[in-house]
Amino acid sequence: MGLFSFIKNAGAKVFGIGKTDAEEAAEAKAAELKMEEMAAKKLEETVSDLDLEVTNLNILIDDDAATITGEAKDQATKEKVVLLVGNSDGIATVDDQMTVAEAEVVEPEAQFHTVVSGDTLGKIAKHYYGNAMKYPEIFEANKPMLTDPDKIYPGQVLRIPALD
Known part of the structure; x- marks a missing residue:
């Protein structure tokens, strides 16, 4: 006896055993x-659980891209849903x-x-508002996704609302 060579993965195609490459890919x-x-x-369930009011919410994911449709209660809700996803x-x-949805006051x-290493809400507030003590504004604007002002991470995207 000696060494015999075969065509790898040909068995399924010849004898109907196993699956073809096309079947495995499908x-x-x-x-x-x-x-x-x-x-x-x-x-979608998380949006609902967080009481973010969006009627006819539909999220479609294709690979690493998401598409969101529906009608948000207000601009803040819309932005929070985008950030959540x-x-x-x-x-x-x-x-x-x-x-x-049409609102009486348009915000x-x-x-x-986008949070980078070393960022804190105070540092971000200082950058956008000129006052580090305005960090609660950013924290509140990102609730309920943020549960603690000290727990932000690099790569996370945060809402920075305009101050009144």
Whole structure:
């Protein structure tokens, strides 16, 4: 006897044993879609659990991109939903297609800040407002995603609302 060479993975194609590369790829894609659907549903549930009022909320995840539709109660709610989705593991971009319900008082859009190593809410407040003691404004603007003003992390994106 000696060494015999075979075509790797040919068995499934010749004898119907196992799966072809195309079948395995299709199953992997179906599993990925299922995971994306589950992640989107979990995010929608989280929005609801956090009492962020959005009617007809729909989140669609495709690879590392999320698309959000629906009507937010106000501008702050809209921005919080975008941040909630965008600050989720595996999401790199958010396509915000939400609308805002007509409000008596139209609030200005907030600025966004990406936290870097060494940042604190006080340091961020000093940068945007000129006063580090205004950090509670930033903390309040990012509730309920933030639960402690000392717990922010690099890469996290925060809302920086305009001061009245």
